[in-house]
Amino acid sequence: xxxxxxxxxxxxxxxxxxxxxxxxxxxxxxxxxxxxxxxxxxxxxxxxxxxxxxxxxxxxxxxxxxxxxxxxxxxxxxxxxxxxxxxxxxxxxxxxxx
Amino acid sequence: xxxxxxxxxxxxxxxxxxxxxxxxxxxxxxxxxxxxxxxxxxxxxxxxxxxxxxxxxxxxxxxxxxxxxxxxxxxxxxxxxxxxxxxxxxxxxxxxxxxxxxxxxxxxxxxxxxxxxxxxxxxxxxxxxxxxxxxxxxxxxxxxxxxxxxxxxxxxxxxxxxxxxxxxxxxxxxxxxxxxxxxxxxxxxxxxxxxxxxxxxxxxxxxxxxxxxxxxxxxxxxxxxxxxxxxxxxxxxxxxxxxxxxxxxxxxxxxxxxxxxxxxxxxxxxxxxxxxxxxxxxxxxxxxxxxxxxxxxxxxxxxxxxxxxxxxxxxxxxxxxxxxxxxxxxxxxxxxxxxxxxxxxxxxxxxxxxxxxxxxxxxxxxxxxxxxxxxxxxxxxxxxxxxxxxxx
Numbered sequence: 202x203x204x205x206x207x208x209x210x211x212x213x214x215x216x217x218x219x220x221x222x223x224x225x226x227x228x229x230x231x232x233x234x235x236x237x238x239x240x241x242x243x244x245x246x247x248x249x250x251x252x253x254x255x256x257x258x259x260x261x262x263x264x265x266x267x268x269x270x271x272x273x274x275x276x277x278x279x280x281x282x283x284x285x286x287x288x289x290x291x292x293x294x295x296x297x298x299x
Numbered sequence: 300x301x302x303x304x305x306x307x308x309x310x311x312x313x314x315x316x317x318x319x320x321x322x323x324x325x326x327x328x329x330x331x332x333x334x335x336x337x338x339x340x341x342x343x344x345x346x347x348x349x350x351x352x353x354x355x356x357x358x359x360x361x362x363x364x365x366x367x368x369x370x371x372x373x374x375x376x377x378x379x380x381x382x383x384x385x386x387x388x389x390x391x392x393x394x395x396x397x398x399x400x401x402x403x404x405x406x407x408x409x410x411x412x413x414x415x416x417x418x419x420x421x422x423x424x425x426x427x428x429x430x431x432x433x434x435x436x437x438x439x440x441x442x443x444x445x446x447x448x449x450x451x452x453x454x455x456x457x458x459x460x461x462x463x464x465x466x467x468x469x470x471x472x473x474x475x476x477x478x479x480x481x482x483x484x485x486x487x488x489x490x491x492x493x494x495x496x497x498x499x500x501x502x503x504x505x506x507x508x509x510x511x512x513x514x515x516x517x518x519x520x521x522x523x524x525x526x527x528x529x530x531x532x533x534x535x536x537x538x539x540x541x542x543x544x545x546x547x548x549x550x551x552x553x554x555x556x557x558x559x560x561x562x563x564x565x566x567x568x569x570x571x572x573x574x575x576x577x578x579x580x581x582x583x584x585x586x587x588x589x590x591x592x593x594x595x596x597x598x599x600x601x602x603x604x605x606x607x608x609x610x611x612x613x614x615x616x617x618x619x620x621x622x623x624x625x626x627x628x629x630x631x632x633x634x635x636x637x638x639x640x641x642x643x644x645x646x647x648x649x650x651x652x653x654x655x656x657x658x659x660x661x662x663x664x665x666x667x668x669x670x671x672x673x674x675x676x677x678x679x680x681x682x683x684x685x686x687x688x689x690x691x
Contacts (some may be wrong), residue, residue: 206513216399216460216497
């Protein structure tokens with residue numbers, strides 16, 4: 202969506218609140234929900250992609266170096282990646298209060 | 300030459316109107332007293348007289364869901380239900396209006412359980428009063444037949460795009476054989492344009508419908524529904540006016556009988572308007588200055604028409620067909636009281652609840668209610684409500 206959702210006026214909504222532009226979920230930054238974030242030990246990561254497979258929000262991406270890490274704009278901090286990682290290279294670290 | 304009237308059961312006439320409206324999809328589950336509509340439509344489709352999909356669903360929840368799906372692809376869609384069926388539809392009922400899908404429903408009004416009852420009152424429709432649908436009440440067979448065409452015309456208008464329920468009383472109308480004038484298909488074709496929707500579910504132009512709304516959007520979405528329903532009023536009036544031009548039968552949001560010089564009026568919705576008129580005729584003979592005010596358009600509530608109709612009246616005696624448990628009494632009376640609160644010289648409002656679950660309300664009962672109500676208003680005894688005919 203071109204406009205952030207908290208700026209849309211009711212008159213601008215499509216009839217029936219239909220979403221006519223694809224990819225609108227990109228504008229919804231679920232990373233703000235997070236209370237813990239996954240931290241990956243790059244050296245220990247075996248590049249298997251299990252975390253990528255299990256992430257319910259598709260927020261795990263592969264870095265150019267080959268290891269996997271979370272896109273913190275969307276990662277909700279659910280911890281499934283840390284739980285599923287076969288070598289235990291992902292640690293959930295509490296987000297510090299700003 | 301006067302048009303020929305045909306003696307026909309109102310349910311059959313309504314289903315034949317739906318067929319004349321060339322509906323594309325019908326999804327419904329049979330329930331008393333709506334059954335004859337659905338049965339007859341399934342016969343019409345099965346016999347090849349109507350090129351439509353009749354979807355025999357497993358429940359009313361599925362019926363309303365199918366209706367949403369078919370309407371979303373741009374198909375003219377019809378369903379019909381009553382009472383418990385409406386209750387089972389309720390979840391999808393609210394979604395239909397939010398998604399602005401112009402499904403048309405014939406709602407054969409019946410009391411809600413419990414206790415279990417199959418008879419007529421308005422408890423079912425009051426459950427969905429605030430659901431965002433256009434709600435119309437009809438009084439007799441001809442009005443039921445006519446308003447099926449008006450329903451599709453209004454609901455599918457690009458300026459409206461809302462679901463519409465035609466409320467008609469179970470048994471009193473559904474199972475009554477009445478003389479009804481049928482309109483030619485040519486008249487219907489002239490009146491009812493082809494249904495075209497802006498956004499449909501189609502692979503050529505994909506859209507998402509019925510999405511999740513965050514707190515940042517829900518308020519705006521609700522306002523969009525409110526504005527759509529309020530904004531439907533001019534189209535509703537125009538559709539009724541154009542029907543009158545074609546057929547000579549005029550419908551208005553608020554209709555009156557002998558109300559012009561009346562000092563007090565009985566307010567009704569639905570088929571009891573006919574009995575109320577008989578009672579008023581009798582009371583006029585006795586010198587009582589009484590009239591009838593009938594609410595045809597329940598949602599959006601036609602405030603201005605209502606204010607014009609009640610101007611100068613001393614008393615309104617409102618007959619509700621449902622109770623708002625633990626609340627102010629009858630939903631129609633409480634709405635009227637609230638509407639009149641800031642009006643100058645507002646009439647007294649006396650609230651009666653009567654005719655629950657098919658209990659008969661005769662002309663004599665109406666006369667009694669009207670005279671008693673007039674006395675109550677004169678002695679300012681207008682708080683709360685009276686359950687007419689209650690023993691004990």
